[in-house]
Amino acid sequence: MIELTASSLGQRQRQLNFKVAETVKEKISFDDIKSTEEKSDVEKLFKIDVASQYRNIDYIIEILKCGDSLLISRALNCDWIFNDEYSHFMNPDYLHNEVFPLMSIKMKTKILNKLAYHLRKETRTEAFSNYCKNIKMKSLALKFFLFTSEAFKLNLIKEDCNYLSKHGYPPLFIGNSFPLAEGYLTTEHYIFQKERFIDKLAYLYHVDENKYLDLLEKYVMPEHAFVPMGCRLSKYMMTKHKHRVLRLPLMYVNKIKRNILLRYSTTEDVKIYIPALLPTLKRFWEYNFYAHNKYLFNFIPSDKTYKFLKSIFQMTYGDVPFEMNYKFYYHEYHDFLTQEEKEQWALKHIEDAKEILGTNNDYIWYKFVNFTQAFPNIKKYILITPDTDIRNKMIMVLIDSIRTKEDLETLINYYYKRHNNENVNYKRAFLRSIIKTGFIYQCDEPTWGVFNKILCSIETIDPGYTLCHSYKFYFAIHNIIRGIEMDSTLMDYIDKSMDMNCLKRNLDDLKTDEQRSVYEYLFDYYFKKFKYSIQWDHDETRRNRNKYALYLKNLLKCFDKTKENLPKEALSFMNSTYCHFQYDDFLKDKKDEHQQSQKKSEKDPESPYRLETLTENCLLRLLKKDEEIKTIVELRPEIKSCIEQRTFSIRKFLKKLKIYYSKDLGNLFLEFFESCLADIQQLARNDLDDCKLIQNSVYAIFNIGNEENMLKLLLENIPKEPKIDHSTIDRKLLTIQEAICRYACYARLPVPMSTILPYIKGDYVHFCLPMFNRYLANLPMPLCHEFIGSILDAPLSVQKHGIRLAFTAFSAENLKNLLLNVWKNTKNVSLRMIIYKSLFDKIIKSNEETQNELYDVIRELNLSLYDEDHREVFDLLVSYEMPKRFKGDYLESSWISVKQLPNKTKNISIKNKLLNEIENHMDCMNREFVLKEIEDHIKIMLLERGIEKSYTDLENSCNDCLWNIAARYIVASKTDDDCSKSLQLLEIILRESYKQWSLVSNNPYVVNKNSFIIIDKVKEKSELSAYKFSKYNVQMFETILSCVLDLSPDREIYMTIMDLRILIISKKVISQESKDPDINRASKYVTKELVLFMNDLKNNNNCFTIFYNSIVTVITQTFQKMSSLLRINGHLLLAYVSKELLMMEGTDNTLLALSIMPLNISTTFDDERAEFKKFCLDFTKKVKDIHIFEIQSFYYNKFVLDNFEKRFA
Incomplete structure (x- = not known):
């Protein structure tokens, strides 16, 4: 038996260490030590420390399984257990199967953190990284990942780059490896993230400066560089690598710290920087380039700034107007000009009369002209301007042109004679403006008299x-x-x-x-x-x-x-x-500043720790001093006062008492807290201070009490009824019961479940909420399962919390049995919602193995959904988060259940959402299931004439969704067999529709209309990115064409036939050009097919003049859409086709070429625009050489008389 007798905490700890060292020195058999009875925490710690010295791995493993967090933490301090020689114990398989099932979640996390801290062998860290990743503990996986091999890191970077960028600090997992850095940058898609990442790796500059800068220049786009370098790196760039700055100024000028850039730059350097910073011409005029880069322009002498700016403008943008652009005026670039240059510039604008500042705004230019010349011209403008606002703007322009006091005198006299009757606000603006000229004090007395008269007039x-x-x-x-x-x-x-x-x-x-x-x-x-x-x-x-x-x-x-x-x-x-x-500094004397000495706080000589200064740290400090143990005992009244007045946390202090002072000081404080609780129950008062004292006392008893004390407290205060009668219950008793519910879980060795379960009922449940989460985290798994099992077998208010906990603590197998049992035996929508949402979350957050086990459960739940289930459950049916491999079956099981719901408004809305989701995930669906649903719909709508009925908007929407599914099913063929079934379905729909072709319901030919809608839907779905290159598209539309030709007279569907025939041509082109689209090759094929198509119409007498424009419209629209699917420019393609048609000669071909030739091109690429222009010039030249009246008339009508614009110049 070990008993610590020293007074201070430090001495007791040293005493324990001495006993351990003495035992090891005497080489006492550990089996003899292990067999002795343990009566205190100290004796348990003693055995662990001795086992650590003896390196008894079996005993340490046994402790890891014991469930006591104190002992487990002590055992984990044995660093040697993490050495490679014990890897047969400390490996993911052994821990997962033998140790973790007996540990709490908190201790499991702790041991993994310890392993991450100690392990450095790559094979071991890789194993644990994969293990943590597999159990969805990604933050822990990242800790192991930091010490894995480079190859492993590269692989993980490719798999989960996004997670690393969000949760990992780049320098930690990249280290000094340039291949890893490049691997990450290659995987990262966002260019702005790449630059931020490289900035965090700035330390690599000191590993290899050239490699780091090469990395920077390779992966950062100069025009998008925005993350500034640090001061030190900026200085290195300007002193050691200035050649790189001069080679790539667009990047480095924006990244290097501005003050450092300017310090180490010369005027010649700046003349290299500025041209490189010039944006596109459009962007140049969108903002003030000079103001934005003024800090660089300051290197250039002010008298040469304009000349330099103009030269780099012309060098970059070519022969483009600079000072004659209207933005030159708005950006105030004219400030660079001398007064004479401004006058010449303004007079040139007046002479050109292009009104670039707006209609009738050329008078503005006179502000730059001398007053003598501006005054008579502005007077002329004023005479013909009726708008008073514009007239007064003209006066303001005259004020800007004033150069001398004589000019000002002339203007004031003129204004008084001609404009003194203007609005008062205009006159005030005039006076304010002339005062700002600075000549007002120089004017003669008559002018001041006029000035006075104007003032009098207002x-x-x-x-x-x-x-x-x-x-x-x-x-x-x-x-x-x-x-x-x-x-x-x-x-x-x-x-x-x-x-x-x-x-x-x-x-x-x-x-x-x-x-x-x-x-x-x-x-x-x-x-x-x-x-x-x-x-x-x-x-x-x-x-x-x-x-x-x-x-x-x-x-x-x-x-x-x-x-x-x-x-x-x-x-x-x-x-x-x-x-x-x-507060006015004007009257203060300037004196030297003197530092005032701070007054030392005076302590009460009688009590060294007043209530406002007593803290847990004070108590711990006293506990570490020999002579202060007596002081702690005497401080009990102060402690009581503290816990009455405020929340007084002494958790660490109580923990030390429990471990090292369990026989003496611990018992004294246990009695003290029990007496506090007993005393307060005898008092008649009932206030807030009592509540705080009760809560802190109960908390302390559960922290330092033994099982006997805790059981006594629990058994004496068991609630008699689940319902709290607030009008009759003793408030102190209720506060004690609430504190027990909150703090019973803080006992290090859990209290017996039988004593705590009576508190988890009725109105007391919300007091127990902290207990649920704490027990989940801290109870060893066997005890945690026992606790959850106990509250699952309880009323609904408690059972739902048990289910929530079960999802974290139970294995997939246990969950399956539990959930299916509860789901089938309850109709409570709230509980069913908790079960469904928790199961859904569990599936999406678990590894694949657990997902596979639990998916069968959620499928069963889907099949038993009913009308009253919560809306949130139905929303999850269309959630994007369900793993893709389950998506099809998940939607199928959902539809089987939802389909049976009554046709209420909310249910139809649910059906519509689910049908849309089925359509969007057609590739995941079981095609046989989808086909059956479509056939059922055809039977109802066409065979049983359901299409005749009237439906609400929501019901119509549901029917539309089913037709959309049919269209998506038809185009989503992957095999020949799929295609065969799709074509059969398509024929059935069209043939059954034809049988009721003339059916009329509420005026429109509904079946007729529905047939065309279905054809359009198939056409629309075939253009989706997943199906646009399908090899079955041509066959599908040929089948549609064949059906409509068989089922209806040509006269009824003439334009439909034209549309389908042209569409088939486009589908053939798409099929041929899917891998490597070539506009020249595509245009030749289109031309060939178009000529054959038009000749066929003529030969069969089906080419009608009245439909010619309609056919041309279909041709242009179809091939424009085809071009967008092939990612080539549609206007350019039509220009190519027109050229080919023109080369084939013949009046008909030429007219068709003229019809489809576009008037302009929509593109952002200059090369495409230039090519189109060249085509058009050649085209018009050849057309003009064809001296046929019809062709020439058509040409002039389309290309000249339309808007009377000059085309193709």
């Missing part, structure tokens, strides 16, 4: 009018400069509303002597007013003192003066009324 000069103070400001400054006496209005403005910010902004427009005059005038005025206000002491004068003191301070700041320029009276006043100026 009533801004009246006292008290506050909307136009800025105008008054300019008059005030003007009068000060010129020495003109102020009137009462301006004096009122200076006294009450002077804008110092406006003054600051306008100082640059004033000369030095003018600035001095303004400063002296305002300073003298405000100081006099301030001195006057000091003489009196009442509310009004106090307010005035503050106001004038503030004006003085702001005036000094405006003219960059300091507080030393303030008169003493003002400075003394400001300091004495510090509250008004305390």
Whole structure:
């Protein structure tokens, strides 16, 4: 028997280690040690430590199976068990079959994490990586994957690249391997992800700098490079690899840190960078290229910037207008031009009169022309412009053209004479604009008089009018400069509303002597007013003192003066009324900053740990000190106060007590918590603090109590009734019961199931929810199965939680029996939904072996669905997540059940969804099953004349879905046998339809209409990507043509026959060109077949002039669609065919060529556009040489008179 007697935690741990070392030194037989009875956790730990020293692998394995998380964790600290010599135990097969079935989920995860941490042998890590991946523990699989062989990693990268990019940190699994990096980049499809990935591998630069940069340049598209390099790598690029930067500036300029790029670049370098950054011409004009790259243009002298920009523009885009493009104006590139160049540029635009800025907007160009030339021309524009808004825009253009004060004087006088009656808002805009010119102070007195008259006309000069103070400001400054006496209005403005910010902004427009005059005038005025206000002491004068003191301070700041320029009276006043100026830096002295020493917190000498500072860490620290054990005992009242007032976590402290102090301090605290619980039950009060004390006490008892204490607590508080009567129940008792439900699962050795099950019932179930998840994670599997089995045999409210847990804990075999039994014996839709959803999730998240076992169960569930089942269950029937190998059978079993549901609105909607899903997954379906459903539908709709009935919209939709399935079935043939059955079905549908060809229901010929709809559906489905190259398409449409020719007169289906014959030609071309489409070869075949087709019509007298345009339309539309399926340009193909027809000569061929020749081409490829243009020029030239009236008339009507546009130039 081992008993630890030391006082501190550290000493007790050392004492245990000493006893272990002493036992090993004496070489005591482990069998003798193992046979001794274990009465405490310390003795159990002692045996594990001795076994570890003896390397007794059998005992360690035995401990791993024991189910005690403490002992398992201790055993896993024996690092030697992970060595290769014990791999016959530590391998996936042995652990899965012998150890994991007896472990909890948490401990299973822990041992796998330990293995991932220790294993380094590639064969072992590969085995565990595959094992974890197989059981869908991908995060753990990734940990093993990091230490597998390069070949293994390459294989996994190809299989699951997306998972690695989302959950793995690239440097960990790539390491220093360039082949792995390249393998990943080859697999990754998204170009932006590639660059992010390479950026994370920047450390590879130090492995091999050239290989890393080669990788970067190979897999990052220069035009899409956006992830910036780090500072260090940027510096390396500019100092060691600048040749790469100059070779690929488009990539590196955007990736290298800007400040580093600029530091190591020269003007000559920049002249290489900028041309490489030029985008396409369209993109160049979409944004301001200069502003976007201004940091580079700054290297080029400002007087040479325009010349350089224009030269690289012309070098890149050729002979394309630069300064004459309207975007040149909008991007303000004209700022690079000198005043003379701007004038010439603007005058050229005026002369060209192309109105590139919009209709009647050429007047805008005059803003760049000198005022003398612009003024008379703008006046002419104004005279003929009735729109007042546009007239005032023209005035604004004149203001922009002002160069001197004389220009401004002329404009102000003109405006007053001709435009003073304009809207007030226009006049205000005019005044604001002329003020901004900077010439306003230079104008003569008559001009100021006119300015004043304009202001008077908008009533801004009246006292008290506050909307136009800025105008008054300019008059005030003007009068000060010129020495003109102020009137009462301006004096009122200076006294009450002077804008110092406006003054600051306008100082640059004033000369030095003018600035001095303004400063002296305002300073003298405000100081006099301030001195006057000091003489009196009442509310009004106090307010005035503050106001004038503030004006003085702001005036000094405006003219960059300091507080030393303030008169003493003002400075003394400001300091004495510090509250008004305390946040203003203007009055503060500049002093050295002194660091303030922090005050040390003072502790209460009587109690070293006050309530607000007592934490679990404090208790653990005390536990580690010899002399402080007594202090911990004395702190029990403080601990009680803490757990009354707040959630006080002492889990680690209780764990140490349970293990190392179970006989002494542990018992003291157990009694303490039991007494807390007993005392509170005797108190009459009932408040929130009691709840917290109860919860923390119950939690502590389950953490440090022995089985006797826990059983006593459990048995004394068993709920008598499942229903809680809140009006009569004792609140303290209910709180204890709730705490037991929440915290009983925290006992390290689980309490007997028989004692906890009485709490899992009725209204107490929601208290037990934390228990369910904790037991699932922490109970050893045998006990977990026992617990789940117990709650499965319980009322519905508990049973549904048991089922949820069973999906995690049970094997597939056990689940099968359980689910089928519960499903068949319950009609509760909520429980059935839980079963179905959980089973569905289990299937999609499990490995293939488990999926195969569980699929039979969900198929059985599908076959027994009924009308009242929850909507979410039916939604899962069409989920895309079901593995593809089950999809067909899954949909089949679902339809068998859903088909039987009553025709309610919600059920028809479910049927429609399911039928659409069957159609979309036709390749997965059992064709015999689908054929039977189609035949049943044909029987109902055609043989039993169901098509005559009236249906709701939803029912019609359901019928349409079944016809869609029939069409998809017909085209989805994979073998000759499939094709034979499809063609038979097609003939049956068409022949049965013909028998009722003239059947009328609610006006339309419904069967007739339905037949054409089915043919169109087959045609549509044959164009799907999965079937467009099917070798059976030609045979299928030949069968349709044969049927319609046999079953109906030609006169009734003339255009249908034409459509089918042309469609067959296109299907033959698609079949021939499926592997390697060639537009030249395809056009020759199309031409040959078209000529034969048209000749056949003529020979049989079936080519009618009235239908000619319709036939041509069908030809062009069919071959356009054929081209899109072959991924060639349809317009170009028709041009090729037209050329071939023209070469075959003959009036009919030429007319057909003219009919199908497109007028333009839709393409984004310049080479296709150029080829089309060449074809068209040759075509028109040859047509013009054919001197036949009909051909020439047709040519001019189509190619000249249509919109009167110049074609093919």
